[in-house]
Amino acid sequence: MKGSSIADLESLAVSATDQALARIDARERSIHAWVQVDADGARQQALLVDKSSMSLPLAGLTLGVKDIIDVGGMQCECGSAIFKGRQAFSDAPLVARLKALGMVVVGKTATAEFAYLSPPETRNPVDTAYSPGGSSSGSAAAVADGHVSAALGTQTAGSILRPASFCGVVGYKPTYGRFSRVGVLSASPSVDTVGWFTKDVKTTIRIRKALTGAMSAGPAVRLGLCRTVHWSKANEAMRLAVERIAQRLSASEVSSPTAILDDVHATIMRHEMREELATQFLQSPALLSTSLSTYLGGDPISQTDYLAALDYRDSFDVEAMFAGNDVLVTPGACGEAVAFGSTGDPCFNRFVTLLGLPSIALPFAVGTKGLPLGLQLIARKDQDEMLVATAAHIEARLIAEHGSLDSLPFAV
Amino acid sequence: MKGSSIADLESLAVSATDQALARIDARERSIHAWVQVDADGARQQALLVDKSSMSLPLAGLTLGVKDIIDVGGMQCECGSAIFKGRQAFSDAPLVARLKALGMVVVGKTATAEFAYLSPPETRNPVDTAYSPGGSSSGSAAAVADGHVSAALGTQTAGSILRPASFCGVVGYKPTYGRFSRVGVLSASPSVDTVGWFTKDVKTTIRIRKALTGAMSAGPAVRLGLCRTVHWSKANEAMRLAVERIAQRLSASEVSSPTAILDDVHATIMRHEMREELATQFLQSPALLSTSLSTYLGGDPISQTDYLAALDYRDSFDVEAMFAGNDVLVTPGACGEAVAFGSTGDPCFNRFVTLLGLPSIALPFAVGTKGLPLGLQLIARKDQDEMLVATAAHIEARLIAEHGSLDSLPFAV
Numbered sequence: 001m002k003g004s005s006i007a008d009l010e011s012l013a014v015s016a017t018d019q020a021l022a023r024i025d026a027r028e029r030s031i032h033a034w035v036q037v038d039a040d041g042a043r044q045q046a047l048l049v050d051k052s053s054m055s056l057p058l059a060g061l062t063l064g065v066k067d068i069i070d071v072g073g074m075q076c077e078c079g080s081a082i083f084k085g086r087q088a089f090s091d092a093p094l095v096a097r098l099k100a101l102g103m104v105v106v107g108k109t110a111t112a113e114f115a116y117l118s119p120p121e122t123r124n125p126v127d128t129a130y131s132p133g134g135s136s137s138g139s140a141a142a143v144a145d146g147h148v149s150a151a152l153g154t155q156t157a158g159s160i161l162r163p164a165s166f167c168g169v170v171g172y173k174p175t176y177g178r179f180s181r182v183g184v185l186s187a188s189p190s191v192d193t194v195g196w197f198t199k200d201v202k203t204t205i206r207i208r209k210a211l212t213g214a215m216s217a218g219p220a221v222r223l224g225l226c227r228t229v230h231w232s233k234a235n236e237a238m239r240l241a242v243e244r245i246a247q248r249l250s251a252s253e254v255s256s257p258t259a260i261l262d263d264v265h266a267t268i269m270r271h272e273m274r275e276e277l278a279t280q281f282l283q284s285p286a287l288l289s290t291s292l293s294t295y296l297g298g299d300p301i302s303q304t305d306y307l308a309a310l311d312y313r314d315s316f317d318v319e320a321m322f323a324g325n326d327v328l329v330t331p332g333a334c335g336e337a338v339a340f341g342s343t344g345d346p347c348f349n350r351f352v353t354l355l356g357l358p359s360i361a362l363p364f365a366v367g368t369k370g371l372p373l374g375l376q377l378i379a380r381k382d383q384d385e386m387l388v389a390t391a392a393h394i395e396a397r398l399i400a401e402h403g404s405l406d407s408l409p410f411a412v
Numbered sequence: 413m414k415g416s417s418i419a420d421l422e423s424l425a426v427s428a429t430d431q432a433l434a435r436i437d438a439r440e441r442s443i444h445a446w447v448q449v450d451a452d453g454a455r456q457q458a459l460l461v462d463k464s465s466m467s468l469p470l471a472g473l474t475l476g477v478k479d480i481i482d483v484g485g486m487q488c489e490c491g492s493a494i495f496k497g498r499q500a501f502s503d504a505p506l507v508a509r510l511k512a513l514g515m516v517v518v519g520k521t522a523t524a525e526f527a528y529l530s531p532p533e534t535r536n537p538v539d540t541a542y543s544p545g546g547s548s549s550g551s552a553a554a555v556a557d558g559h560v561s562a563a564l565g566t567q568t569a570g571s572i573l574r575p576a577s578f579c580g581v582v583g584y585k586p587t588y589g590r591f592s593r594v595g596v597l598s599a600s601p602s603v604d605t606v607g608w609f610t611k612d613v614k615t616t617i618r619i620r621k622a623l624t625g626a627m628s629a630g631p632a633v634r635l636g637l638c639r640t641v642h643w644s645k646a647n648e649a650m651r652l653a654v655e656r657i658a659q660r661l662s663a664s665e666v667s668s669p670t671a672i673l674d675d676v677h678a679t680i681m682r683h684e685m686r687e688e689l690a691t692q693f694l695q696s697p698a699l700l701s702t703s704l705s706t707y708l709g710g711d712p713i714s715q716t717d718y719l720a721a722l723d724y725r726d727s728f729d730v731e732a733m734f735a736g737n738d739v740l741v742t743p744g745a746c747g748e749a750v751a752f753g754s755t756g757d758p759c760f761n762r763f764v765t766l767l768g769l770p771s772i773a774l775p776f777a778v779g780t781k782g783l784p785l786g787l788q789l790i791a792r793k794d795q796d797e798m799l800v801a802t803a804a805h806i807e808a809r810l811i812a813e814h815g816s817l818d819s820l821p822f823a824v
Binding site for chain 1: 484494495498499501502503504505507508509512591592593594595598601624626687688689690691692694695715719794
């Protein structure tokens with residue numbers, strides 16, 4: 001999308017699609033972000049977008065879809081041998097809506113097995129010795145490496161925010177329950193949330209606006225620094241970088257929410273994943289990874305403990321956690337990306353997912369290994385507009401100071 | 413299942429399956445309860461059950477599955493031309509668990525289009541001039557007509573309790589959220605609940621116990637008669653029959669919950685169905701029925717109204733509604749089955765579904781047309797054990813007084 005002449009506009013979607021396919025062609029051998037690319041289908045869809053008599057708000061944007069989300073006629077294998085050959089009959093509603101708004105679906109991105117822990121072959125584009133994080137590994141990597149404008153992911157613990165941090169892209173998890181999960185693998189329905197990755201906050205705002213029609217809001221007035229009980233798990237670079245930006249944003253320190261939230265999340269997630277994946281556990285146990293098989297097996301969570309966990313969550317004092325602030329800032333992950341072979345620790349994202357709060361990660365510094373660090377912002381339920389406006393504000397300041405997001409400063 | 417000799421036990425599942433298939437063969441031409449019957453698959457599964465080295469708690473029971481719920485390798489067309497040829501890759505977890513417990517899946521039962529209003533061809537087995545109710549039409553009819561021991565249904569407004577009432581069978585809707593909805597069409601995820609139909613309460617208790625392992629509870633001590641704001645919509649026979657049984661159960665009258673609950677349910681359901689069926693509305697509008705197309709079209713519910721509806725629901729005073737009682741009794745429907753061609757009015761079930769409360773319908777009298785009337789019982793969340801025990805208690809009294817459920821008295 002280099003200009004805006006009439007000729008360019010007439011082939012906006014086709015150009016973007018060709019560019020995406022060329023980039024994938026050049027880079028996929030190193031990155032392994034994709035499990036299926038549908039070049040013909042994407043070009044056909046792009047032609048329709050360019051021919052549309054309406055001006056489609058997302059025309060010119062290309063999309064990758066995590067392979068636990070249905071795209072009609074494409075595979076949906078959820079990173080598991082059990083689903084080998086499984087095809088989606090129709091688009092997930094969120095995919096259908098994005099297509100109708102002008103986005104072109106290029107293909108399906110690699111995911112950890114059933115969006116849990118066993119990572120796919122995807123490499124971190126910043127340095128292929130490192131993990132892109134997970135479980136939305138391919139989506140984060142595909143956006144980071146410039147294959148597509150955006151990619152859908154899902155978060156049950158930290159599967160959007162953590163890979164966004166590791167890959168140096170923007171990852172957005174909307175308020176729980178606001179976008180349909182039809183056609184999306186259900187892992188833990190009390191917390192599962194669909195969101196997406198983009199290179200910059202502006203593109204996330206553009207997509208959100210097209211989907212919701214919501215009016216933009218101003219950025220947060222009061223920001224809080226929330227170290228969380230996991231602060232000591234963050235490495236030095238992350239801690240320094242978060243403290244520095246918190247100071248520059250005049251963020252006041254708030255008390256860390258109790259570690260009980262992590263136990264509550266673990267109880268709900270394990271109980272629900274046992275229910276949701278019962279078919280695979282009962283009928284194809286030998287095709288599950290050891291980690292997932294172990295997780296789903298063993299003693300069940302009692303109904304009493306499960307209900308107590310839901311109750312704890314529902315009566316948790318979110319207002320006290322915000323302490324009068326509009327948005328909280330925390331580390332997006334423990335630090336830079338971990339080595340290839342694991343997906344990293346979601347400890348900074350887990351309580352946010354449990355509470356259903358909208359959150360966004362954006363790159364804001366560089367660690368000692370030269371890999372990006374991500375900042376996590378959290379808002380109250382349904383304060384998504386203010387959240388993304390705050391992220392845009394911070395991003396704009398970073399760009400103003402450093403020229404671009406590609407030249408962020410070393411934290412240490 | 414006529415006896416319990418060793419020979420009988422060795423072929424318990426096969427006998428039950430053969431009996432089911434024979435009955436379907438004899439009756440289906442009149443009833444149209446099924447959209448797919450897999451005789452070979454059912455026999456194979458039955459052989460495995462009979463050969464199992466374990467004593468399976470549900471061996472000898474046959475199952476029909478509403479055609480909005482996945483059974484691996486079978487169709488799942490949701491009563492819509494849009495899903496023509498759609499096949500399920502794997503079992504819904506609830507189906508997988510019931511199979512593992514020894515139940516044999518005989519086939520898929522007819523459903524209203526996308527579990528909404530447009531009825532399938534299914535007839536009420538008690539009198540084929542009448543509707544079996546909906547949207548779980550085929551499941552209710554298949555059980556009522558003795559095709560299978562049980563059938564899965566779903567309820568978003570009144571799609572289990574109403575057809576149970578119309579067909580003279582037991583219909584059970586568990587507490588919201590307690591059984592997985594993976595592999596089940598999502599219509600309105602804040603209220604959608606999977607449940608089932610059986611001929612008697614005993615079989616429902618047997619299935620529930622096998623699935624949950626929960627200890628049985630005693631029946632309700634205190635019962636309340638809840639006329640609801642729709643009392644005047646119930647016909648004379650229903651009103652008299654409910655008043656009579658309430659008196660015999662020493663049920664004290666409670667205040668009717670506000671009619672606002674119906675508006676709140678309508679707001680949530682319409683907003684969510686628009687989201688969940690967005691793909692069909694965007695991509696195949698011409699293949700939707702006029703009623704569904706009209707429902708999904710038109711002005712959207714605003715986010716503000718939707719969130720206000722969820723808030724109203726979540727802060728509704730359920731305790732005040734129960735007024736110290738353990739179980740409430742209400743009509744299961746407005747009266748006897750309506751004429752073939754419509755599915756009837758869910759007004760007595762809607763607020764119960766909205767509040768996520770467990771409920772059960774059981775036949776308890778006969779109306780002026782000679783068709784059954786159903787009584788609805790409602791308990792607090794997670795009081796399912798007490799609810800079904802109460803239903804069993806009432807059923808036992810009816811049988812003791814009238815010889816069998818097939819000879820219930822005329823209400824008027």
